Amino acid sequence: MITALIILLLGIFALILWFFLFPVMYVRKAGKPSGVIEPPNGYLYSYVIHIHTQFSYDSLGKPSDLLEAKETQGIDYVIVTDHDNDNVRFFADDWLLAGREVKVHNAKGQLVGDLLEIGELKVIAHPFREKYRWRLEKREDYLIELIDLRDALFEKRASVLLFVLGAMLLYPLLGGKVLSHLTRLIDTLRYVRRYFREGWRNKPV
Structure with missing residues (x-):
């Protein structure tokens, strides 16, 4: 019984090592690029949208x-959209840049969506989270938040828990590089499929 438990723990640890170390070893094997890396054609700016600060109840x-x-x-630009x-x-x-996140209600006071307001720009937020699902007209002059990081990780909460446990074990070895693998838990293609399946035509951000 004890032997089987030890083998199981070693197997789990080996999987964790593979999950975190293989990409790092692959990058090291590839070596450093020569010269300056030019941005891809069409690159303009990189930005982060829908982020909160201490002015929101859910951020410090x-x-x-x-x-x-x-x-x-x-990152070139950061667009902060604190709550209200x-x-x-x-x-x-x-x-x-400063915007804000507002809850949208109908005449009966029912929550019918979540909207990011950045000047005249409007972005439908949390479109695939049931609580905040957009229930009004899909106006094409509104943009849509294709992937919300918190929502995506919440849907994968079991995997995130395993990730955190593995990160705690490997942090002394890899340091902050451990966290760079967190985005591997997000299935981007899944959200693209949902976007088309639900009939969205709004430009995604």
């Missing part, structure tokens, strides 16, 4: 944290 992030993340990840306020505008910079 400070504006200074955004600057650190921007510089670390090489745009207080981050007081910290606005040429790279930091």
Whole structure:
């Protein structure tokens, strides 16, 4: 019994090692590129949209944290959409834009959607999460948030739990590189299929 348990634990640990280390070893084997990497044709800017700060009830992030993340990840613009306020505008910079996230209700007071308002730009948020599913007209002048990271990870919460356990074991070995593998849990193609299956024609962001 004890032997079987040890074998099982070793097998799980081996899978965790493969999940985290194989991509890292592959990149190292490929070597460093020579010269400057040019952006792909059509590249304009990279940006993050739908992010919250300490001005929202569900975030503790400070504006200074955004600057650190921007510089670390090489992001051009950050669009903050705090819940029902745009207080981050007081910290606005040429790279930091302020919008807000609002809940949309019908005449009966029922929640019928979630919307990001960034100036005149409107983005339908959480389109595939049942609680916030858009129940109004699919106006084509509105954009749509194709993938919300929190929603996507919540749908994969069992896998996320295993990821966290593995990350705790491997963090001393890989450090912050461990977290870079988190996006592998998101099935992008699945959301693209849902977009077309549900008849959306809005431009995704």
